[in-house]
Amino acid sequence: MRQGIPAAGNFLHQELAILTGSVEAMVVDVQCIMQALVDLASNFHTKIITTSSKVKIKGATHIEFNEHEALTIAKNILKEAIDNYSNRGKTQIPQVKEDLIPGFSHEYINYMLGGTYRASFRPLNDAIMSGRIRGVAAIVGCNNPRSSQDYLHVKVTRELLQQDVLVVETGCGAIASAKLGLLLGEAGLDQVGPGLREVCEAIGIPPVLHMGSCVDNTRILTVLTQMVEEGGLGDDIDQIPAVGLAPEWMSEKALAIGTYCVASGAYVIFGGSSPVSGMPDRV
Ligand code: SF4
Numbered sequence: 001m002r003q004g005i006p007a008a009g010n011f012l013h014q015e016l017a018i019l020t021g022s023v024e025a026m027v028v029d030v031q032c033i034m035q036a037l038v039d040l041a042s043n044f045h046t047k048i049i050t051t052s053s054k055v056k057i058k059g060a061t062h063i064e065f066n067e068h069e070a071l072t073i074a075k076n077i078l079k080e081a082i083d084n085y086s087n088r089g090k091t092q093i094p095q096v097k098e099d100l101i102p103g104f105s106h107e108y109i110n111y112m113l114g115g116t117y118r119a120s121f122r123p124l125n126d127a128i129m130s131g132r133i134r135g136v137a138a139i140v141g142c143n144n145p146r147s148s149q150d151y152l153h154v155k156v157t158r159e160l161l162q163q164d165v166l167v168v169e170t171g172c173g174a175i176a177s178a179k180l181g182l183l184l185g186e187a188g189l190d191q192v193g194p195g196l197r198e199v200c201e202a203i204g205i206p207p208v209l210h211m212g213s214c215v216d217n218t219r220i221l222t223v224l225t226q227m228v229e230e231g232g233l234g235d236d237i238d239q240i241p242a243v244g245l246a247p248e249w250m251s252e253k254a255l256a257i258g259t260y261c262v263a264s265g266a267y268v269i270f271g272g273s274s275p276v277s278g279m280p281d282r283v
Helices: 011-019 037-041 067-087 106-114 122-129 151-162 171-179 185-191 194-203 214-230 252-263
Strands: 025-028 047-050 135-139 165-169 208-210 242-246 267-270
Touching: 011 025, 011 037, 025 037, 025 067, 037 047, 047 067, 106 122, 106 214, 122 135, 122 194, 122 214, 135 151, 135 214, 151 165, 151 171, 151 185, 165 171, 165 194, 171 208, 171 214, 185 194, 214 242, 214 252, 242 252, 252 267
Parallel strands: 025 047, 135 165, 135 242, 165 208, 242 267
Antiparallel strands: none
């Protein structure tokens, strides 16, 4: 967890962050690294720091991470950034900010629905069975330069909320909703259907629940499993009114996540176009 450090944005913001001229060091590990990052950074004072033995990029500084010396290595990286501050030139930082409430783990959703002594998914299942909520949608995954930034995430999320569907999100998709103010208590409730609004107000939750990074999607499967165990909606994950959507996926990680969700019985939709659709004989 980020321990109070604000997010600067999602996948498509990485080059834009460097363009502000205010990034002393950008630290990357294995995935979701834009190919032109080092070239772009060379126009500014920004140092690109790679940390994984699997990814070394020409022109970047390599400081290899290992978990046994995590704190020392993190301090070394911070020192590189601090030492680079004196090279900072003119900056241009857009003054656009939004608050968000992140961190709804499946344990916390359970507690939130039922309280300390009766933690339970019963209120959620009852809200679906009574028709106040029509189902649950997990809108997850990358944003993609093939559409304008966050376009499909925002469009799908807004539409489902108006249709009384409770939305949980992870990864870059969650940041898209955060920018709209949908991850904030009552602030986002003027944009949702009446049934969902009633439930969110009664429980005290935002209409979109942030469940972590894109590698936390297993938490969503745990929620679905607990909804099944609670009873009344179906005997297995494939029978409950839930869907997983990756409207703008681009990473191989998204494909792996989608595969284990399908294998678990979840209904999964990958949006946008397939990068291998040009080879109909291979897919
Ligand atoms: S959601 Fe996609 S782009 Fe964002 S960090 Fe995860 S894999 Fe990368």
